[in-house]
Amino acid sequence: MTRRSSLRSLIALTTVILAGCSTEQIDGQSNPESTPASSAVRLPRHVDHSDRPQVHFDPCLDIPDSAIVEAGFDPASEENADFTPDEYTFLGCTYDTPQRLYGLNVLSGNISFEEERQKVQTTQKNTRPIEINGRPALLEFDSGKPDVCAISMETSSGFVIIDRNLFKGTGAHTPESEWCAGLEDTARIFERYIPKEG
Incomplete structure (x- = not known):
């Protein structure tokens, strides 16, 4: 695996993990100040x-x-x-x-x-x-x-x-x-x- 493909895999995995994080509070209510992560936007390195x-x-x-x-x-x-x-x-x-x-x-x-x-x-x-x-x-x-x-x-x-x-x-x-x-x-x-x- 090249350095480039390794870096891309790590970024993709991080994006998937962050996108899957819940925005719910402990009491089960949605947090109105939280915005769901968009899979179309990659976080900068x-x-x-x-x-x-x-x-x-x-x-x-x-x-x-x-x-x-x-x-x-x-x-x-x-x-x-x-x-x-x-x-x-x-x-x-x-x-x-x-x-x-x-x-x-x-x-x-x-x-x-x-x-x-x-x-x-x-x-x-x-x-x-x-x-x-x-x-x-x-x-x-x-x-x-x-x-x-x-x-x-x-x-x-x-x-x-x-x-x-x-x-x-x-x-x-x-x-x-x-x-x-x-x-x-x-x-x-x-x-x-x-x-x-x-």
Whole structure:
């Protein structure tokens, strides 16, 4: 059983257990303040201590292996990349290409897209607004950090970032024109699985 299927099984079991919990009080009367758990809503794997929205889009669970393969990466290389301090949440996984030429991080967080936009405008030397399947996004790279490119896409809870590294294996950097080549295609594949607004 792969790490991904083990994690999915654990989430499904937890959801079933919680959905089966009774909302009745000891005297047999229903508690009007309790709402039954919906089997259609999965509990996030982590909830921080902030007032930010919960992160329901989970790349590790919501992007199928077929999409990972379509993007040119190996689902068997998946490793957890969650970042979960008290103030915000990022759920995510990393992947490699079968030839280990590229490494990919896919993280879904509850820091707002506007916060991300402001941050990259002050820290990245090369940032431009784009759209991925009609969704507002940012293409982000820095000439001072070779072989790295990222795309951030707005979501209802914040943003999803797809961050790719190139591993040429020779010790030499690739030309800057290659850093982001094809990353928008990868983002278009993964965006299909991010829930649409409203």
